[in-house]
Amino acid sequence: MSAADPTPHGAPPTGATGADAPAGDLAWQRMHPVTPFVRGWSVILVAIAFIGHQTLDQLEAVGGAAAAVSQVSGLWWKVALAVVLLLALVFGYAALAWRMTAYAVDDDAVHLRKGVLFRQQRHARLDRLQAVDIRQPLLARLGGLAELTLEVAGGSGSGVAIGFLREQDARRLRADLLARAAGVKARRTGTPAPAADAAAVRPDAGPATGAAAPVDGVPAADGVALVDGVPAAGVAGRASAGRPADGGLDEVDEAPEEQVYEVPAGRLVHSLLRSPALWVVALGLVGVVVAVALTRNFGILVSAAPAVLGGGGYLFQRFAGEFGFRAALSPDGIRLRHGLLETRAQTIPPGRVQAVSLTQGPLWRGPDWWRVKVNVAGYATGENTESQNVLLPVGPRAEALTALWLVLPDLGTEDPLRLLDEGLTGTDPHGQFTVAPRRSRWLDPVAWRRNGFAVTDRALLLRSGRVVRRLVLVPHERTQSLAVAQGPWQRRLAVATFTVHSTAGPVAPAVAHLDAGDAGRLLEEQARRARTARATAGPERWMEQRAQVAEANRADGEPAEAAAPGSAPGLPGGGEERG
Amino acid sequence: MATPQPTSGDPAAPFEPVGVDFRSVSPRLVTARLVSGAVSVVVPVVVGAVLALVFSPWWWILAGVPAAIFAATAVVVPRQVRALGYAERDDDLLVRKGVLFRSLVVVPYGRMQYVDVEAGPLDRRLGIAKVQLHTAAAATDAVIPGLPPAEAERLRDRLSARGEARLAGL
Structure with a gap:
C-alpha cells in the first residue's frame, strides 16, 4: 500500500517513522496507512456509482442508436479521465489527511491531532476515562485492523477515536491506556520493543495467567454468587497476582480476564422471536400481503416497503450487534465482546457504570429472560449504538443478576436476592419496597402496584411496569441530580414522581406516583446518601488504592496475594474499601 | 400560596423541605416574559385585524386566537414567576x-x-x-x-x- 511501515503503536517511540515534529516530549504516532481506504471505501464507491450513473444519463441523452460511435468513444475518454482525476484527488487528500493525523500518549492524557485545513488537536485526560472500545468494522476485520475509541464523559462527540491500527497494536494501546488510567504507570524504556515480539507475547499473556486461577470463582449460573463473595476472591486473587504486584512493568500486559457469561446464538434468535418488534413486522407483512391480494394493487407493496425494511433492519441490527455476546471480568473492569459483521470489544473500568436497568417484556416471561442495559458517560445514544449500552442482551434471571453483580458486587443489604426478586417481579405493597399508594391506581391502573423504590447502603432501586417489568439501580455515588415533579392530577391525589438524573443513555431512573410525603423524604435522604457515598467513593484511578494495599502488605512481609480477598479489589463498581 | 406543614398525604410536601427558605426571583422577569410573548403575538394579530377590516370578519379568528392565548399567558406568568x-x-x-x-x-x-x-x-x-x-x-x-x-x-x-x-x- 505504502512505503511507510507502521510503527509499533503504543510502543516507545522509535523515531524511525514517528512524527514529523514532536511537540514537546510527546511521541506522535501515525495510524495505519490504509486507514483512509477503510474509512472512505463507501465514499469512493458512491463517487464511482455516481459518475457511472451520470455517464449513463449522458449516453442516453446523446440518445439514438445512430448518434455516432465516435461521440460515445470520445465520451469514454472523458469519463476515464474524470475517474482517474477524481481518484487521484481523493487519494491525494486521503494521504494528506493521513499524514496530518497522529496521536500520542503520555502519563496523563491521550493527544490526537487531525485535520488538513482546520487543524484540531484533542487532549483527553486519562483520569476521566470512562470506557475503551476496540471496534472492527467488517472491512477492517478482514484486514486485521481495528479502531480504538476512548470515551471521556464530555458529552457526545467528545470521544477520541484512534484508528485504524493493526489489531494487536490496538490491543497493546488499550492495555497501555488502561494501565495508565488505572494508575499503574507504564515505565517508558528507551529501547523499542520489536513489534513481532510484542505480538508473540501478547495473545497468550491473558489466557496463561487466566488459566492459573481456578474456575470456581466464576459466579456463573447461580445468583447466590451475589452474596457469598467467592467470585470476588477468585478474581481479586488473580488481580493482585497480575499487574500491580510485580512492580516494574516493562511490557504492559493486558489484564487477565475471566469469562462470566455468553449468549448463545440460539437464545438470541429465540429472544428476537419473542420480541414485539418481530411480531409487529410479521403482522405488517401479513397485512400488506392480504391488502395486495384483496385489492390487486401492487402499489401498496411499494409504499409499505420502507416500514417493513425499517422493522427488519432493526431486528437485524439487534441480531448482528448482539451476536456472540460475551462478558468477562478483569481488574480493568467489565469486558464485553459482541458483533457479527462489525465486532466491538468494550472495556468499562470499575465504577464507570452510572445506572443499570433490568427489563422483561411480556413474551420473555415464560423463560424468565431479562435484558440488562447500562448508562456509561460518553457512550452516545443514537442509531447504531444501541448494542453499546447493553450489558446482557438476553439471559435467564440468574445471568441477569450476575450481570448486575458485575456492576454492583455489593448491594449493601443482607438479603440481596430477596430484595432483587421483589424488585424484578414483586407486586406486594408490604415488602421491602416502598410502593405507590392505592389511590394512584386512578393514574396508573395497570402497574400502580409495581411503582416503588427501595434503598440499600450502596444503591437506590426503582421498580416499575407490569406488562414490561423494569428494575433500575443507581449506585448512590453516581447520582447526578434529583427531582420531584407533580402535575395537577397527581396533586389532587397527593402523589409525586421522583426522578434521578443520570448521564445520557438508555436507562432513565424514575418512579411515578409515589406518595407525596414519601417522595419528599426520598429526595431529602437520597441527596444526603449521594453526598456521603461520593465522599467515600473509590479513586478515579482504580488501581492506585489496590497498589497501595499491595505495598502495605509487602511491607508487612505478607504475600501480595493476601491483599485480595477481604477488600475484594478488582471488582467493578468502584466500591473498593467499603465494607 | 400557603405553606402547609409537610405531612404524609400533603400534596405540597416534597416542595416545602423543612428548614429551607426559598429566595424568589426578580418580578421584572414578568415584564421580560410578557414583552417577548407580546412580540411573538403582535404580527398575527395585526395581520389578522387588517385582513378582517379589509376582507371578511372571519379573519378575526386569526387575530383573536393568539390574542386570547396571550391574555391567558398574562394571567399565568406572574404566578409562574412567583412560584420560581x-x-x-x-x-x-x-x-x-x-x-x-x-x-x-x-x-x-x-x-x-x-x-x-x-x-x-x-x-x-x-x-x-x-x-x-x-x-x-x-x-x-x-x-x-x-x-x-x-x-x-x-x-x-x-x-x-x-x-x-x-x-x-x-
Whole structure:
C-alpha cells in the first residue's frame, strides 16, 4: 500500500517513522496507512456509482442508436479521465489527511491531532476515562485492523477515536491506556520493543495467567454468587497476582480476564422471536400481503416497503450487534465482546457504570429472560449504538443478576436476592419496597402496584411496569441530580414522581406516583446518601488504592496475594474499601 | 400560596423541605416574559385585524386566537414567576418552579460541571440574567431566570467555588 511501515503503536517511540515534529516530549504516532481506504471505501464507491450513473444519463441523452460511435468513444475518454482525476484527488487528500493525523500518549492524557485545513488537536485526560472500545468494522476485520475509541464523559462527540491500527497494536494501546488510567504507570524504556515480539507475547499473556486461577470463582449460573463473595476472591486473587504486584512493568500486559457469561446464538434468535418488534413486522407483512391480494394493487407493496425494511433492519441490527455476546471480568473492569459483521470489544473500568436497568417484556416471561442495559458517560445514544449500552442482551434471571453483580458486587443489604426478586417481579405493597399508594391506581391502573423504590447502603432501586417489568439501580455515588415533579392530577391525589438524573443513555431512573410525603423524604435522604457515598467513593484511578494495599502488605512481609480477598479489589463498581 | 406543614398525604410536601427558605426571583422577569410573548403575538394579530377590516370578519379568528392565548399567558406568568424559587444549602442547590406542573430539582455542588450566565438584550435592559447549572446528566433542568445581575454573578462565583471544593469525578 505504502512505503511507510507502521510503527509499533503504543510502543516507545522509535523515531524511525514517528512524527514529523514532536511537540514537546510527546511521541506522535501515525495510524495505519490504509486507514483512509477503510474509512472512505463507501465514499469512493458512491463517487464511482455516481459518475457511472451520470455517464449513463449522458449516453442516453446523446440518445439514438445512430448518434455516432465516435461521440460515445470520445465520451469514454472523458469519463476515464474524470475517474482517474477524481481518484487521484481523493487519494491525494486521503494521504494528506493521513499524514496530518497522529496521536500520542503520555502519563496523563491521550493527544490526537487531525485535520488538513482546520487543524484540531484533542487532549483527553486519562483520569476521566470512562470506557475503551476496540471496534472492527467488517472491512477492517478482514484486514486485521481495528479502531480504538476512548470515551471521556464530555458529552457526545467528545470521544477520541484512534484508528485504524493493526489489531494487536490496538490491543497493546488499550492495555497501555488502561494501565495508565488505572494508575499503574507504564515505565517508558528507551529501547523499542520489536513489534513481532510484542505480538508473540501478547495473545497468550491473558489466557496463561487466566488459566492459573481456578474456575470456581466464576459466579456463573447461580445468583447466590451475589452474596457469598467467592467470585470476588477468585478474581481479586488473580488481580493482585497480575499487574500491580510485580512492580516494574516493562511490557504492559493486558489484564487477565475471566469469562462470566455468553449468549448463545440460539437464545438470541429465540429472544428476537419473542420480541414485539418481530411480531409487529410479521403482522405488517401479513397485512400488506392480504391488502395486495384483496385489492390487486401492487402499489401498496411499494409504499409499505420502507416500514417493513425499517422493522427488519432493526431486528437485524439487534441480531448482528448482539451476536456472540460475551462478558468477562478483569481488574480493568467489565469486558464485553459482541458483533457479527462489525465486532466491538468494550472495556468499562470499575465504577464507570452510572445506572443499570433490568427489563422483561411480556413474551420473555415464560423463560424468565431479562435484558440488562447500562448508562456509561460518553457512550452516545443514537442509531447504531444501541448494542453499546447493553450489558446482557438476553439471559435467564440468574445471568441477569450476575450481570448486575458485575456492576454492583455489593448491594449493601443482607438479603440481596430477596430484595432483587421483589424488585424484578414483586407486586406486594408490604415488602421491602416502598410502593405507590392505592389511590394512584386512578393514574396508573395497570402497574400502580409495581411503582416503588427501595434503598440499600450502596444503591437506590426503582421498580416499575407490569406488562414490561423494569428494575433500575443507581449506585448512590453516581447520582447526578434529583427531582420531584407533580402535575395537577397527581396533586389532587397527593402523589409525586421522583426522578434521578443520570448521564445520557438508555436507562432513565424514575418512579411515578409515589406518595407525596414519601417522595419528599426520598429526595431529602437520597441527596444526603449521594453526598456521603461520593465522599467515600473509590479513586478515579482504580488501581492506585489496590497498589497501595499491595505495598502495605509487602511491607508487612505478607504475600501480595493476601491483599485480595477481604477488600475484594478488582471488582467493578468502584466500591473498593467499603465494607 | 400557603405553606402547609409537610405531612404524609400533603400534596405540597416534597416542595416545602423543612428548614429551607426559598429566595424568589426578580418580578421584572414578568415584564421580560410578557414583552417577548407580546412580540411573538403582535404580527398575527395585526395581520389578522387588517385582513378582517379589509376582507371578511372571519379573519378575526386569526387575530383573536393568539390574542386570547396571550391574555391567558398574562394571567399565568406572574404566578409562574412567583412560584420560581431557589435555595442554597450547604451541599446542594434547590430550584423550584411551576404552578400547575410543579417540580423541585436538587443539584449537588460536587456534581456541577459548569455554570452558565446568560442575558439577552431585553434582559439586560430590564436588569435581569439567567443562571443555568449543568451536570453530567443532560436531564438536569436547573435554570434560574430573572436574577438581578449582581445576584447572578454572586451565585455563579459561589457555585463555582463550592463546586470546586466538592468536586468529585463522575
